[in-house]
Amino acid sequence: MKYSYFPGCNLKTNAKEYEHTAVEVSKILDAELVEMPVFNCCGTVHSMVSDNTMRRVAPVRILSRSEEHQKELEDTKNTVVTLCSMCSSTLKVVNEEVKEDEEMLQKINWQLERDNLKYSGHSEVKHYLEILRDEVGFEEIIKKVKKQLKGMKIASYYGCMLLHPDKAKIDDSETPTVMESLTLALGGEVVDWPYFKTCCGSYHVVDKEDIVNNQVLKITEGAKKRGANAIITACPLCAYNLDSQQVFLQKKGVIKETIPVFYFTQLMAIALGIKLKNFEDHHVDPKPLLKSLGLI
Amino acid sequence: MAKAISMREKKEELDTVTIYIMGQGYKVPSSLTIMKAMEYAGFKLKRGVGCRAGFCGACATVYRKLGDYKIYANLACQTKVEDGMYLTQLPFVPANKAEYNLDEIKPSISTMLRFYPEIARCLSCNACSRVCPQDIQVMDYVQYSLQGQIDKAAELAFDCIQCGLCAIRCPAEIPQYHVATLARRLHGRYHMIAPDTLEQRVKEIEEGKYEKGFEELMSLSEEELKKRYVARDFIDQKKA
Numbered sequence: 001m002k003y004s005y006f007p008g009c010n011l012k013t014n015a016k017e018y019e020h021t022a023v024e025v026s027k028i029l030d031a032e033l034v035e036m037p038v039f040n041c042c043g044t045v046h047s048m049v050s051d052n053t054m055r056r057v058a059p060v061r062i063l064s065r066s067e068e069h070q071k072e073l074e075d076t077k078n079t080v081v082t083l084c085s086m087c088s089s090t091l092k093v094v095n096e097e098v099k100e101d102e103e104m105l106q107k108i109n110w111q112l113e114r115d116n117l118k119y120s121g122h123s124e125v126k127h128y129l130e131i132l133r134d135e136v137g138f139e140e141i142i143k144k145v146k147k148q149l150k151g152m153k154i155a156s157y158y159g160c161m162l163l164h165p166d167k168a169k170i171d172d173s174e175t176p177t178v179m180e181s182l183t184l185a186l187g188g189e190v191v192d193w194p195y196f197k198t199c200c201g202s203y204h205v206v207d208k209e210d211i212v213n214n215q216v217l218k219i220t221e222g223a224k225k226r227g228a229n230a231i232i233t234a235c236p237l238c239a240y241n242l243d244s245q246q247v248f249l250q251k252k253g254v255i256k257e258t259i260p261v262f263y264f265t266q267l268m269a270i271a272l273g274i275k276l277k278n279f280e281d282h283h284v285d286p287k288p289l290l291k292s293l294g295l296i
Numbered sequence: 297m298a299k300a301i302s303m304r305e306k307k308e309e310l311d312t313v314t315i316y317i318m319g320q321g322y323k324v325p326s327s328l329t330i331m332k333a334m335e336y337a338g339f340k341l342k343r344g345v346g347c348r349a350g351f352c353g354a355c356a357t358v359y360r361k362l363g364d365y366k367i368y369a370n371l372a373c374q375t376k377v378e379d380g381m382y383l384t385q386l387p388f389v390p391a392n393k394a395e396y397n398l399d400e401i402k403p404s405i406s407t408m409l410r411f412y413p414e415i416a417r418c419l420s421c422n423a424c425s426r427v428c429p430q431d432i433q434v435m436d437y438v439q440y441s442l443q444g445q446i447d448k449a450a451e452l453a454f455d456c457i458q459c460g461l462c463a464i465r466c467p468a469e470i471p472q473y474h475v476a477t478l479a480r481r482l483h484g485r486y487h488m489i490a491p492d493t494l495e496q497r498v499k500e501i502e503e504g505k506y507e508k509g510f511e512e513l514m515s516l517s518e519e520e521l522k523k524r525y526v527a528r529d530f531i532d533q534k535k536a
């Protein structure tokens with residue numbers, strides 16, 4: 001099975017290892033992510049104004065471009081797959097909106113008409129975690145595991161965009177289990193903790209770092225207190241905030257110990273026996289932990 | 297005989313079209329380009345005209361056709377007149393151009409955003425690509441810049457002649473063609489390998505290898521220069 005994969009901007013800049021490991025893992029699981037030939041920005045954060053059609057052109061353009069891409073792929077589904085949870089949320093919400101509002105879809109299609117594009121309204125947007133859970137299945141993943149993640153005590157951090165709003169959630173908003181199930185499938189230990197969707201501070205990292213630092217302190221200390229030695233996430237912005245601000249807090253003397261932050265696909269890659277390229281994207285060095293557990 | 301004249305008149309009528317330059321109608325021969333038609337109509341072009349060969353990007357023209365809602369744009373020197381064209385020239389486009397020292401910046405998304413933060417306002421409407429007389433996928437190279445894929449942005453924007461039409465159409469007010477220049481410069485400076493022959497030649501120039509030859513040429517009379525030009529010898533590529 002092949003999926004039309006929409007990367008978005010972060011996967012090409014700050015989260016290259018997320019993309020690399022996801023694509024490699026997808027090949028082993030026969031749920032291959034094939035990148036769309038051309039793609040634009042998802043629009044980052046869907047418009048809350050119901051009649052702002054212009055802000056919805058970008059996500060609908062992606063949906064229509066993906067439909068073109070799906071025609072080229074053999075053995076595929078009418079699905080656009082994302083890795084970034086922000087892209088996932090924006091695309092899912094807009095997809096539902098234009099499915100419900102034919103008039104809006106028509107207006108947007110008039111904008112796409114001269115580029116020979118038209119969105120039918122028949123595609124589904126899926127986060128890769130959903131593909132793993134609903135289409136590959138954890139049983140299948142367990143079969144492919146070569147090296148169990150023995151000794152990894154993993155706190156699954158969902159952030160906001162995977163669970164909100166209702167139109168975009170990939171799991172139950174209050175008791176999500178997809179990343180925990182994945183952790184178990186890979187042979188890791190699940191850490192139960194209350195901060196799985198406490199806001200990371202998001203874009204405030206640009207102008208109000210204090211807000212982000214407070215959030216990151218709460219989240220990472222919370223994970224450590226409950227015995228976690230790693231945090232996994234699916235969002236490049238969450239990963240950046242949790243990772244980089246820990247180093248900042250450590251330098252300031254606020255915290256002594258740091259906890260490494262991984263993308264879930266990185267741990268999948270380790271468990272499925274794929275050699276990781278590098279840890280360039282990381283701020284907190286994850287190598288000491290992985291070495292001590294004999295995982296690299 | 298009378299019939300022949302009327303045929304000729306009719307033919308002339310067929311071969312002329314009416315165009316409107318800034319609202320004023322003119323009958324011009326249908327075989328002309330917009331630029332030549334403007335001169336035919338009596339305009340003396342000082343700005344908004346350059347190479348007359350579709351390379352310099354100075355003669356951007358915006359027009360509508362009678363009864364057609366669409367707005368069109370093209371180069372005046374490359375487009376034939378059509379009946380009912382409403383034309384205006386766009387000799388210059390105001391667009392901020394960033395200043396930078398290429399040796400002090402890196403080919404990354406943060407560089408693109410530092411000098412042209414407005415690229416983050418792109419709505420993906422693609423109005424820029426549709427207006428481009430060079431058929432460049434302008435929106436896609438803006439998006440590549442936003443994705444930090446500087447190499448792809450530079451290659452996609454290679455044919456840009458900087459007419460500025462994209463910048464005028466953009467609802468996000470991005471000066472796309474300056475963004476493209478930055479991408480190409482970064483690509484050239486950091487990704488491409490400089491050819492040995494170029495480096496060799498630059499070194500020779502710096503060492504003054506050609507000074508003597510130039511001095512000699514500069515001292516020649518116009519007559520002598522012409523004579524030398526006609527008698528010039530091309531380098532035999534095989535021997536060289």
